[in-house]
Amino acid sequence: MPRFPEIADAASATRGAVYSTVAARLAAHSGERYPLHIGDTWMEPPAGCRMEDLHVAEYPGMHRYAPVAGLPTLLEAIAARVSARSGQATAVDELLITSGATGALAAAVTAIAGPGDEVLILAPYWPLIEGIVHQRLAIPVPVPAFAGEVADAEALIAALEARLSPRSVAVYLNTPNNPTGRVLPRAWVEAVAAWARSRGLWILADEVYEDYIYAGEHVYTRPLAPERTLAAHSFSKAYGMAGNRCGYLIGPAEVIVHARKAAAHTFYSTPTAAQIAAERVLAGPGDAWVRDARARYQALGEAAAARLGVPAPAGSTFLFLDVAEHLDERGLGGLLERCADRGLLIAPGPSFGPYPTHVRLCFTSAPPEVVERGVEILAAILGR
Amino acid sequence: MPRFPEIADAASATRGAVYSTVAARLAAHSGERYPLHIGDTWMEPPAGCRMEDLHVAEYPGMHRYAPVAGLPTLLEAIAARVSARSGQATAVDELLITSGATGALAAAVTAIAGPGDEVLILAPYWPLIEGIVHQRLAIPVPVPAFAGEVADAEALIAALEARLSPRSVAVYLNTPNNPTGRVLPRAWVEAVAAWARSRGLWILADEVYEDYIYAGEHVYTRPLAPERTLAAHSFSKAYGMAGNRCGYLIGPAEVIVHARKAAAHTFYSTPTAAQIAAERVLAGPGDAWVRDARARYQALGEAAAARLGVPAPAGSTFLFLDVAEHLDERGLGGLLERCADRGLLIAPGPSFGPYPTHVRLCFTSAPPEVVERGVEILAAILGR
Structure with a gap:
């Protein structure tokens, strides 16, 4: 039967914003605001890689569509x-340039999960992964692990095994971890892949x-199981370009074909100017910008953690407090x-899993x- | 059962690119190329509304995330x-700014259609609507109408009625029509809405x-049935900004809430710079640019149609030839x-419906x- 004015199951299954009541309180506050709820950076992207640096004279047609897979030069x-960073030889047909890592993970999940399928999600997790799974009418199965629930790789696998079902199709892991700031040890990533x-x-x-690790090392998952890994990466986080909407997905070429169709039918192509900016940042000042940002982020993370009486983060740009x-x-x-x-x-x-x-x-x-003043407010409220 | 290495049904149901064999032929051609297969424009967007015009000094933080719904000022x-153009009073919560009209229609279909639902699609149609429906595991039902199949509003409704089923949830129409260049008469649009x-x-x-009509008038669908219409619009087509990825969806606020969740979980937000460019084009040179582009497009459409021996298009930027x-x-x-x-x-x-x-x-x-040289080649091949 026609369902107007009802909406579709995938839409109703997906949670929306959780800020409505808080927004009203904030609106009544007339002083300075401290928007520490969003994962973003105050830093502008490197000079030479900003929109103002992209001229039609140098890039004629730069406001036209890019190919769905991405600009060939950026690919x-x-x-x-x-290939160089991860040690895994990577061809252009194993890549899809996407509307941020959100676009990458949405396209990946579309390619591999459907109604009733279960996706095991190591928690705490990046909030949108839950809704991305719901949008496919699939079922997110949180596996609490990184907030102290498991002590070693063996316990991590036991937690996964306990939630495995005949409907399980995939496992999601996020390292360096948003929200905990943890960097997963090699043994853990290897255990999950195996x-x-x-x-x-x-x-x-x-x-x-x-790129944002202050202790330990980043372990790339894909080289450990290249036949089955879909990895999401981002220019947003690396270079302060979240508003550009440019990230990428890496995976087996035969899956990327399907992820590309998902992309074409949701955002069509990644913004052309964003891709040119990404090319320029890779070819030019990107590495130096990251080194500078990493040192600043590390100092900020340590200061915030010390003030709040929690361990300094090993990576990412977050603290997760009980x-x-x-x-x-x-x-x-x-x-x-x-x-x-205030x-x-x-x-x-609860946006990150079962963490009430x-x-x-x-x-x-x-x-x-x-940030410092915002942290002071939180410390005062927590009596720290 | 785990389905690795199989892929999900929605992915396999969606068609990919249809150009593989043709691409190989084109690669062997060493002369000039005539890419008349894509819907785009050779014109650069208005001066003042290009990426090079958007400076960090004027828009600090312009590379950061925009709100999922869109920049408040652009909304x-x-x-x-x-409100002014369509005559339908429109509030900000009835709008969602999206990654082009593709993002708008993908979010709209996610909100209203699910597995097994049928979407009646007046044909010939914009090619991606078929795949957008497939991505929801819903069923596109082409209703041939605009390539000479129906002569009047009564026949149009009879064609729709003949394909209505208990699973039908929506009807899609596209005017000015891509690919036929037709502009649907008021009586037809009114009949579909009723x-x-x-x-x-x-x-x-x-x-x-x-904005691209050379004969007749554009009839806005939404004022005829605002409680049930989800309308997609685009800065891409209007102002030569397809690579910016900025369009918008208009609909009932209670549906936009769900479309917004779909957007957040596929492309997250519309590029911030694209939204600033859209603001600037609306506030400044947009109307004059459109008047100029419209006159040029009309002359080009008339010349191409005359050379190929088909009627001049009433709107859009396409000719559709049997x-x-x-x-x-x-x-x-x-x-x-x-x-x-050549x-x-x-x-x-076949990308546009049952048109082999x-x-x-x-x-x-x-x-x-x-374009003129490309049209000459086609005319020669067709012996015209």
Whole structure:
């Protein structure tokens, strides 16, 4: 039967914004605001790689469509870079340039999961992965692991095994981890890859913070199981270009074909100017910009962690705090409202998995002095 | 059961590119190329509205994420413009800014259609709508109408009625029409809207060529059935900004909420710079640019049509030709290869519905003198 005015199941299954009540409180606040709930950076992208640097005289037709797969010159630059960095030889047909890593993971999930399929999601996780799975009418199965639930690779695999079902099709992992700031040890990533292979699962590897590691090393998942890994990367996080919407997906060529169709039928192509900016950043000032940003981010993370009395993050741009002891009868919503009353926005734990008493704070989403004042407010509210 | 290395049904149901064989032929051609298969323009966007005009000094943070719904200032400008142009009062919460009209229609279909649902698609149609429906595991039901199949509004409704089923959830119409260049008369649009209401269906109105009409008038669908119409519009087509990826969806606020979630989980947000460029074009030189482009497009369409012996288009940037009498035993593929051997790319009829002997040509996708030479090649091949 026609379903007007009802909406589709995939739409109703997907959660929307969680900020409505907090937004009202924030609107009543007239002072400075501290938007530490978003994963972003206050830094402008490198000079020479900004929109103002992209001239029609140099790039005629730069406002026209790019090919769905991406600009050939950018594809070649990324293939060379991925081959060198990850140690896994990567061809152009194993790449898809996408509307950020969100576009990469949405296209990847479309290619491999459908109604009723289960995707095991190591938690805490990047919030949108849950909704991306819901959009396919598939079922996200959180596997709590990185907030202290598992102590070693063996326990990690036991947690996955306990949630495996005949409907499982994939396992998602996110390292450096948003929201915890953890960098997964090599043994853990190797164990997940080997287990996924033994169980016939796809692997979704979200590695958008690969450049922001302050302790330990980034372990690329794809070289460990290239036949089944779909890895998402981002110019947004690496170079302060989130508004450009440019990331990429790497995977087996025979899956990328299908991910490319998903991309063509959702955002069509990645913005042409964003791809030119990405080419320029790879060819020019990108590495130096990252070195500078990494040093600044590390100092900010350490300062915020010290003020809040939690361990410094090993990677990413986030702190994830258990605030259970500071909740009153209004629960986490009450705490978020108390923060919003003073202009501070932080993200609620349930966005990242079964974490009803946690909050996430991004220590790079505003200029350092603004972050510092926001952290002071949170410290005061938490009595630290 | 885990399905690695199989892929998901929605991915396998969606068609990919149809150009593989033709691309090989084109690669062997060393002379000038005539890319008339793509819907695009050779014109650069208005001065003042190009990426080079968007400076960090004027727009600090312009490379950061925009809100998922869109920049508030652009939303307000579009709401005012849509209210004035369509006569339908439009609020900001009835709008979603998207990665082009593709992003708008993908989000709209996600909100209203799911597995097994049927979407009636008036044909010939914009090629991607078929795949967008497949991506939801829904079923596109072509309703041939605009290539001479129906003579009046009554016959149009009879064609729709004949394909209505208990699974029908929506009807899609595209005016000015890509690929036929037709502009649907008011009586036809009114009839579709009234019929959809009587049958409890959603309406998907693709109106991206609203500014490019050379005969007749554009009839906005949404004012005729605002409670059920989701209308897609584009800065790409209007202002030569396809590579920016900025369009918008208009619909009931309670549906836009769900379309916004679909957008957040596929491309996240529309590029920030693209939205600033859109604001600038609406506030400044957009109307004058469109007047100029319209006059040029009209002259090009008339010249191409005259040379090929078909009626001049009433709107859009396309000609749709039946080439049945020129096909040999190799069929349409053979004709496309003969064109590619001479550097000419045109789009095959089956991309637009059940049109095995048609081709589509875009008369604005290359500079006028290039289009003219491409048209000469086609005329020669067709013996015209």
